[in-house]
Amino acid sequence: MIGAPVVEVRDLVKVYGGHRGRPAVRAVDGITFAVAGGEFFGFLGPNGAGKTTTIRILATLTRPTSGQARVVGLDVAAAPAQVRARIGLAMQSPAIEGLLTGRENLELIGRLRCVPEPELRRRVAELIELMNLGAAADRYAGTYSGGMKRRLDLASALIHRPEVLFLDEPTEGLDPQSRAALWEELLRINAEGTTMFLTTHYMEEADRLCGRLAIVDEGRIVVDGTPSRLKRDVGEDRVEVALQVVSDALADALVDGGPQDFGVEGVTGLERSPRGLSIAVADARGALPAIVRRLDAAGVVVSGITMREPTLDDVFLRHCGRHIRAEEADRPIELGWM
Numbered sequence: 001m002i003g004a005p006v007v008e009v010r011d012l013v014k015v016y017g018g019h020r021g022r023p024a025v026r027a028v029d030g031i032t033f034a035v036a037g038g039e040f041f042g043f044l045g046p047n048g049a050g051k052t053t054t055i056r057i058l059a060t061l062t063r064p065t066s067g068q069a070r071v072v073g074l075d076v077a078a079a080p081a082q083v084r085a086r087i088g089l090a091m092q093s094p095a096i097e098g099l100l101t102g103r104e105n106l107e108l109i110g111r112l113r114c115v116p117e118p119e120l121r122r123r124v125a126e127l128i129e130l131m132n133l134g135a136a137a138d139r140y141a142g143t144y145s146g147g148m149k150r151r152l153d154l155a156s157a158l159i160h161r162p163e164v165l166f167l168d169e170p171t172e173g174l175d176p177q178s179r180a181a182l183w184e185e186l187l188r189i190n191a192e193g194t195t196m197f198l199t200t201h202y203m204e205e206a207d208r209l210c211g212r213l214a215i216v217d218e219g220r221i222v223v224d225g226t227p228s229r230l231k232r233d234v235g236e237d238r239v240e241v242a243l244q245v246v247s248d249a250l251a252d253a254l255v256d257g258g259p260q261d262f263g264v265e266g267v268t269g270l271e272r273s274p275r276g277l278s279i280a281v282a283d284a285r286g287a288l289p290a291i292v293r294r295l296d297a298a299g300v301v302v303s304g305i306t307m308r309e310p311t312l313d314d315v316f317l318r319h320c321g322r323h324i325r326a327e328e329a330d331r332p333i334e335l336g337w338m
């Protein structure tokens with residue numbers, strides 16, 4: 001599925017302002033990366049990181065200050081019209097016409113994109129199906145919910161079968177249910193062969209969708225890789241064990257014995273925690289049954305267990321020294337409990 005590069009960026013810089021006394025902002029500060037055909041690539045970063053600026057350059061809406069960007073093999077500064085004909089773009093707020101039906105919106109965009117009529121009718125029907133808009137296709141788009149408007153906007157971006165789809169924060173402002181539904185549509189579009197370039201500041205979104213991602217901060221790429229690799233590099237999972245009796249002497253004995261005596265494969269650390277025990281382990285999901293059996297055999301009475309895997313926020317924290325979103329700082333991410 002993964003093919004030749006569809007997006008190639010080298011030493012890209014974008015400086016805003018800096019003339020008539022206004023301070024210069026280096027929105028993009030020398031980034032280099034490539035996206036291969038068929039990939040689902042993500043640009044994850046906090047507010048002001050330079051995500052929208054990068055997408056605007058790649059979609060030929062803004063010229064770079066310096067550096068090079070090629071999309072579908074063409075230089076964006078030298079051949080903007082050719083690039084535009086072969087890409088799809090969905091920006092932060094959906095661009096749809098409320099006084100036309102969903103179907104009419106797609107037909108209009110298709111005609112603007114010069115899709116031939118018989119092909120256009122087929123394509124519109126296909127996209128209505130793909131985006132799950134069948135029941136609403138002949139209603140005014142102005143009556144659509146936020147999630148439906150997004151899906152219609154995405155369908156319009158796909159009408160001319162672009163080779164690559166640029167998505168700037170596609171689920172911003174959606175409720176969790178619509179967001180999850182949209183994720184499914186995005187994965188389906190990618191599965192049909194479209195290369196995806198997505199920006200987001202939602203870590204779960206990047207984690208769920210992207211086969212590979214770059215974390216950006218202050219105009220620079222801080223680190224890149226597959227989500228699982230990035231998280232794995234941060235460190236182990238944790239299993240947090242709540243004890244019926246927090247001051248359990250049997251639990252103290254386990255901690256004193258250390259991981260060696262504990263004897264469960266993958267466990268690298270045992271500590272007391274306010275609620276009981278905190279166990280560092282390479283693969284929490286895999287080791288959980290053995291950990292429970294071991295605690296049981298030691299006579300330790302457990303009242304609850306949570307697992308915590310490193311998140312992309314932990315990756316960001318490791319590389320940038322702060323959380324990607326201020327509110328993440330006080331929210332533990334719990335993946336399961338018993």
Ligand SMILES: Nc1ncnc2c1ncn2[C@@H]1O[C@H](COP(=O)(O)OP(=O)(O)OP(=O)(O)O)[C@@H](O)[C@H]1O
Binds near residue numbers: 048
């Ligand atoms: N037209 C502009 N003129 C001046 N500065 C700008 C302009 N557009 C963006 N900037 C600045 O460039 C930096 C990067 O902005 P950009 O919109 O690319 O960030 P972003 O990562 O998309 O952020 P967000 O998550 O908030 O959408 C910010 O400091 C922003 O204020």
Ligand SMILES: [Mg+2]
Binds near residue numbers: 051052053
């Ligand atoms: Mg933005």
